[in-house]
Amino acid sequence: MARTPDPHFAQRIRASFDRQSAMHLIQATLPVVEQGLTEIHLPHWQGVEQQHGFVHGGVVGMIADSSAGYAAMTLVPADASVLTVEYKMNLVAPADGEKLIARGQVVRPGRTLIVTKAEVFAVKDGKESLCALMQQTIIVMHGKVEK
Amino acid sequence: MARTPDPHFAQRIRASFDRQSAMHLIQATLPVVEQGLTEIHLPHWQGVEQQHGFVHGGVVGMIADSSAGYAAMTLVPADASVLTVEYKMNLVAPADGEKLIARGQVVRPGRTLIVTKAEVFAVKDGKESLCALMQQTIIVMHGKVEK
Amino acid sequence: MARTPDPHFAQRIRASFDRQSAMHLIQATLPVVEQGLTEIHLPHWQGVEQQHGFVHGGVVGMIADSSAGYAAMTLVPADASVLTVEYKMNLVAPADGEKLIARGQVVRPGRTLIVTKAEVFAVKDGKESLCALMQQTIIVMHGKVEK
């Protein structure tokens, strides 16, 4: 990255997450925000299920997309915001567990484009198993502070 | 397709949709189910918003994924079910409008794998504009009826 | 597009194609260059085959990627160039025929990012059948003329 990232990135990202009604709707939380890495956690509750009682693939996608997007946001200057250009996700197993953990990580930083990945794990009886794998492209909007 | 698809596909698909709590949670409906094509509609309401007041990209992904998966399901026999293997989605504009329409379509049918696409449009003052474009791979599980 | 595209785009694109050694290596040609659309043709010859005598999936990818990238280039100003950010391709059938046709098209223009698609058809006994389907993101480099 050409410019110094924001030292207060964690605070800025938590404030952004808190303004996302859709994250509240599904009861997601953001317990981990580190440089180049975030985690979104989701309890398994009835409202996010699909027809077989697993967590809906679309909800898995929501937390994968957001965790990786916020991982990218940890690396941008305070006066920049980020947008998802696109992502590709493989759903490799049913999201079967008491909770889900989406781990978003920056794979390749850049001034304009950032490539990230996310892995989503289902936690069952304390054991994590991979249920989704995502590769994502993020664009950095310089000079556009997220309000 | 090697085998005759189910003549009662629309009824079977509506029943499946009705069992998806996550679709109720976001207030999505499934008004269109035709051979190789479905539409999911979503009103714009506060619970599905992201931090700028647009519909959350993850919610856009949910209805895109589901509309295309159900489009594939219109073509499979009554004793088969479908699973999303993977999808790739470009978010091309903010989901800004009174409602969203996700149009899922089969692009390439097959006995084991079906390739689909979905387009998501935001409807504002009666005018549709494209906000997302998805390409998806579906696997058919023969002999596994969806309960 | 915010700026007037180059009226001489076809000439500029053909010159670019001619400088691509890799396109000569596989014997690809560029017979169609229209606004938002190009076609790359490839004869089926022994040098581009995989182990079963079909055209190699990687070669199918090469002409898909290039046809869609040049489709994007038809829409940019004369002082801009284009780069592939990423693409996603489904290989839906073996590339079995006397020749392949890759049709690249712009799906969603934009000043910085352009979303395109490509379809690759195998032509056998004069009949076209789909063998690959691609969705791609292109970035426009303004002020960087391709030399």
Added chain:
Amino acid sequence: MARTPDPHFAQRIRASFDRQSAMHLIQATLPVVEQGLTEIHLPHWQGVEQQHGFVHGGVVGMIADSSAGYAAMTLVPADASVLTVEYKMNLVAPADGEKLIARGQVVRPGRTLIVTKAEVFAVKDGKESLCALMQQTIIVMHGKVEK
């Protein structure tokens, strides 16, 4: 994996690679074949270049796709073959170097579907730098030996 993989996988894979004319055409080699992992190497020579003298993105895609497909093939029984269903690739930097190394790896094995990834590095003055990142879905064709 439900069944014992082939102990002679390396021999079988090298024989398959040798039958791929397209790999000879671009002068690619397969120096590394291990369980769940392969490497394809490509010297930078004039025939594989694009218009700026870097290795063509399509050629980068060819070796990424093949290295990951062969990584999947290391895990399947002797009487099975593999096909690429689809892949998604980010081109993150120009392929600028004396040679390229594509490292394909299995991310998630399965009886019918295998998810893989590939990273392509350009080697310049002995230093590797990432130029492409791919996520891929492979289907296993049981009972179809590759001849």
